[in-house]
Amino acid sequence: MKRVACLVLGAAILAPAGLAHAQRVSTLQTGNFARICSRPAGTSVCDAYITGMADAGALAKINDKNEGDASAPAGFCIPATENAASMRGKVLAWLKGHSDSLSKPVGESVFRALHDSYPCSASK
Numbered sequence: 001m002k003r004v005a006c007l008v009l010g011a012a013i014l015a016p017a018g019l020a021h022a023q024r025v026s027t028l029q030t031g032n033f034a035r036i037c038s039r040p041a042g043t044s045v046c047d048a049y050i051t052g053m054a055d056a057g058a059l060a061k062i063n064d065k066n067e068g069d070a071s072a073p074a075g076f077c078i079p080a081t082e083n084a085a086s087m088r089g090k091v092l093a094w095l096k097g098h099s100d101s102l103s104k105p106v107g108e109s110v111f112r113a114l115h116d117s118y119p120c121s122a123s124k
Contacts, residue, residue: 030109031102034095037088047084050091053110054078075111077120090117 037046057075064072078087094113095101101109 025105026107028106029102030095030104030106033106033110034092034102037092043085043088046088049106050087050110050114051084053107053114054087057111057114074120076114076118078114078118082118087114087117090114093117 033046033049036042054076058078061072061074064070091110091113094117095109098109098112101112
């Protein structure tokens with residue numbers, strides 16, 4: 001589980017236009033990840049990856065605040081009541097609607113799926 005979280009944290013550093021600094025990014029393609037997530041035997045691995053990405057996004061925002069940049073935008077805002085199965089459903093739905101992302105690194109696509117599925121309000 002810690003390994004997945006570390007992979008997610010590395011992938012979460014992706015900027016929409018590319019990497020700000022050279023960072024390790026998982027070589028797993030989004031299409032392979034989607035196939036894993038679509039199988040009953042793969043849901044726990046899928047959920048671990050997605051919740052790890054969610055944790056990384058939340059912790060990055062906390063880190064920004066602790067480093068003095070409280071106005072740094074959050075990548076996404078997932079309600080504390082949201083469960084892993086619901087997040088998986090939204091990510092898979094997003095991936096089905098964005099087939100152009102299937103050959104991209106999984107971290108980039110899952111981040112964008114979470115970003116689009118869980119937008120932050122302007123007041124946050």
